Amino acid sequence: MSKPFDMELFLAGVLTGSPATRKRHLRQAKIIQAEISERWQRQTPWAWQKKHVAWFLEHCLDRHSRMTRYYYFLTVRLLVLRLQKTWVFNLRARI
Structure with a gap:
């Protein structure tokens, strides 16, 4: 039996900002x-x-x-930063 993945622990090192911002990034x-x-x-x-x-x-x-797409894009940037990848997404094409 494996434990569910803990996204909060995964993002802990890169989450910054106000508590509301951190909560939004975690939820997204x-x-x-x-x-x-x-x-x-x-x-x-x-x-x-x-x-x-x-x-x-x-x-x-x-x-x-x-705006919702933009906020998700910011969360994706945090995920990519945490994964230490060099992935680049075209924001203009998605917004």
């Missing part, structure tokens, strides 16, 4: 994780590839407002 990171896990069966961010995150940004946020 859990939503991203759930969507990628459901679609691609990748349970943890360590198993993600750039295409998984790009899929989330393109297909899961397509009906959301520009």
Whole structure:
């Protein structure tokens, strides 16, 4: 029996800002994780590839407002920073 992935612990080193901002990033990171896990069966961010995150940004946020997409993009930047990847996403194409 394995323990569920702890997103709060994963992002602890890169989360900054006010408590409300940290809470928003954590909530959005859990939503991203759930969507990628459901679609691609990748349970943890360590198993993600750039295409998984790009899929989330393109297909899961397509009906959301520009500001919502922007805030998710900021959360994705934190996830990429924590993963120590060099992934770059075109913000203009998604907003």
